[in-house]
């Protein structure tokens with residue numbers, strides 16, 4: 001156990017942006033699912049020392065194409081926003097929906113250092129969602145199962161998790177290593193400044 005406080009939004013968004021900026025083949029906007037204006041505001045708020053990332057963007061960079069389920073994921077997450085910081089919640093909704101499309105654990109595809117950092121973000125900005133996942137199911141599994149259940153799609157092989165052969169696939173703590181050595185901008189707390197009005201940790 002550590003008594004360290006949970007990482008701030010500044011640290012966590014820095015990791016997310018740093019990771020997305022290394023996404024091959026698409027601009028930062030598309031890697032985050034945000035348009036250029038939103039990315040500029042995000043960088044201005046959390047990474048003001050990294051305006052260079054904006055200079056690298058194509059002139060008309062937009063948020064890129066949605067996957068077929070992405071609007072549903074955004075709509076689902078929006079139902080659980082804390083209402084504490086609308087701008088940050090809106091960014092997270094778009095980013096989470098976009099990064100959900102990747103192949104690894106959600107925390108890995110966000111560029112975070114561990115699942116605990118994703119839980120920090122979600123607990124801070126979507127606390128009812130965390131309470132809803134009381135069994136601590138893997139996040140992608142949980143959200144997709146929720147969406148499927150809403151659509152009346154049967155996704156589970158068993159009516160009861162405890163006797164299901166897919167238990168290890170749905171639960172199990174999402175172990176793994178970060179996908180990259182955390183970028184310097186993600187760990188550079190010298191570049192942090194408090195987020196205006198966020199009242200974050």
Ligand code: SF4
Pocket residue numbers: 145155156157158159160161162164165166167168170
């Ligand atoms: S463990 Fe089985 S029953 Fe439980 S959520 Fe996963 S697939 Fe569904």
